[in-house]
Amino acid sequence: MADLSINFAGIKSPNPFWLASAPPANSGDQVHRAFEAGWGGAVWKTIGGPVLNVSNRYGAWHSGAQRMLAINNIELISDRPLEINLREIRDVKRNWPGRAVIVSAMVESKPAAWRTIVRQIEDTGADGIELNYGCPHGMSERGMGAAVGQVPEYCQQITAWVKEVSQLPVIVKLTPNVTNIVLPARAALAGGADALSLINTVNSIIGIDLDTLELSPSVGGKGGHGGYAGPAIKPIALNLLAALATDPELAKSNLPVSGMGGIATWRDAAEFLLLGATSLQVCTTVMHYGFRVVEDLIDGLSNWMNEKGFRTIADFQGRSVPRLSDFGNFDLSFRVVARIDQARCIKCNLCYVACHDTAHQCIDLITAHPEHRPHPQVREADCVGCRLCYNVCPVEKCIEMVEVPSGRAPLTWAQLAQAEPAVAEDWEAMKKYRDRHGIHIH
């Protein structure tokens, strides 16, 4: 049986699945029920200074019949009095000593304020502190959240204040609303952070109500940007996770990373772990379906690990990181072409129109018999292997991308640009290069 337990910067958890700091982890009762359902940990909804919330605080993006591919929120940090939160945190931790209880915090950018909150958190018996540098709305207008996360100097400064007094592991939560995530991450490292977590929500506007022309959701006629989360942002989160994994300075530090951003299934979870995350935080899918989703997160991940022969999380954590590379290092001679399994093809001909209108015009419609519907056929010699047809095909295993020999030795753009700089700079040289190597682009 797979062992899902983790040790994250000294914080032990029976499985890597933690409730992210968000509405699902807003109270002792909720976290208690989440732990009953099997969650390995919870990052308490951010505590800090006094706030007041508004109505219509969650917007959502629905795609077709699929509800809530993403959620957008303008909810602030916890609006429950500080002492109630602290008391409930203490109670939960006392009742669930084996689960990870981390407290997210955000206070004014003053050393004293941070020192106070750190001590209050430590008094609860919680396992760790997460510094919320990510919240993109509301709190950032008051100089907190993303307003800190977007300025590496502030990141470092506040992390240092906290580390001066904290006996607990300190996790710095990063905002994706920056040009280069590596800079605030390095700043947190320099400030003494014990771990990183990412990503917080992405700045977003859900949309406009076409009847009222107000922003959606509308808060009494007004609306604005909020934090975007859910399955739709997973690829963004993976990319930022990869950015941390490939930064030499961060890699050398070995800071553990808690990954989040659109984790909805155990498959998503496995992908975050493969790109180097140690713990995982989940929110939107819980807000959609409740705490019970953790059952399949654990079950699916365990079964996959068993099938793959991974005994522990550490066995595969970061396994895909060495596969991360840049375009300049990709083999230009690698060639695949699309093959259509005519026995499976239902002749919707979406591959044809996609290829013909928007890709490389290498799928023909063949009318084999006047009574029959024409079927799509790839002209392999002209197929550039772009994979669009594969992506639009609605039938499982109908279109496959098949590797074929290109007849050319492996060569990357970086190698080519170094060996023959003129080819990279001059179209005439490029044309000659193509002719020489039999590269014909129709």
Added chain:
Amino acid sequence: MNGLTEALPPLSGHEALVEANRCLFCYDAPCTQACPTHIDIPRFIKKISTGNLTGSARTIFDANLLGATCARVCPVQELCEGACVLGSEHKPIAIGRLQRHTMDHAYSHGAAMPTVGAPTGFHVGVVGAGPAGLSCAGELARRGHAVTVYEKRDLGGGLSTYGIIALREPVGVALAEVEMIRNLGVRVLSGVEFGRDVTLDSLIGDHSAVFLSLGLGRTPDLGIRGEEHLVDGLEFIEQSKTSPAGPHVGRDVLVIGAGNTAIDCATIAKRLGAARVTILYRRTANEMTAYTHEYRFIQNEGVRFEFLTQPVEAIIDEGRLTGLRCRRMQRTGRGLPEPVSGSDFTLPADQIVKAIGQQKPPAFRGLETDRGYLRINDEMETSLAGVYAGGDCVRARGSASTVMAVQDGKRAAAAIHKALTGLIS
């Protein structure tokens, strides 16, 4: 009427959205090719998925003015849905129900209703306000022609109003379509019978062109003794739709014939209280003209079949129908089954409904026919110049259907427009 309200409920907005999103939006879609009126089906479905029901309705009306009727009565399993690429291994898209969703929206909101073209000064006469006639009239009005429709019945709509079982299409749907055609400026005169109140000569004299959509006649005679005690299947259906009391329904009902009308008659009898309903057919299930899904449906209704059975004589006792003497048939070769001598038997019945097709249209001087149906050329024109025809009265080949009639009307309108103005549209 109990048991005879529209069988399928409308799709809710969410159901329609889910179903519309299942549509693959095929390129050069086979459903569109399979539709006799060539509605751009993926286009109207895509528009449902984007919440553009106005555009969706316009897409349907562009190809088919009677989309509300067709959404309900079309044998979609044989046409669009039968051609759906998701049909083979999955569930085809519920095209008929999606079309109804859009059409219901159009009629309830007055959205995207067809509009009249600039007046051309031409005036076309249309005989018959059934689907072919209404389609032709509406398409002509869209092109700016004045149109008068001559209808012998009280209500327009033809078989949509009188002959389609309410389970599939309530009267109101057909009448709303008549109203929509009227709103295009088309005059629909009811109670005017062709051959009695107006003649072909008078119509030719009064109009720039004439379109004949006469439909077919009543149910033909079986030629058996006691025939006068039998009920005409079409009248039976008609009463179920237009008479508040509904038709008289017996306890032991026999239906003769195995086409879709026979199925409808058996359904009505069963749903309106008959204890036993039996369908008699001279041949076997393989030769039935009813659609396969209809055959399955009626079996589930609890209707029995007597195949290879021929009616011989209605048995009348003291002026009351008590049964039907029948004779078994047998297959001797590839042709019609032969009666088996000495096989006569009697089925008890207090009502016998005959649903064995319709009489061919009456002959008119100067109009050539083909197997008894009006002969038309590729331009839908009869042997008389300027006189066009369509619908069931020209359907010498293939099976008659509402959607074919709509297409006939559409094509005839285009041909008439071209003949009158020299314009193709």
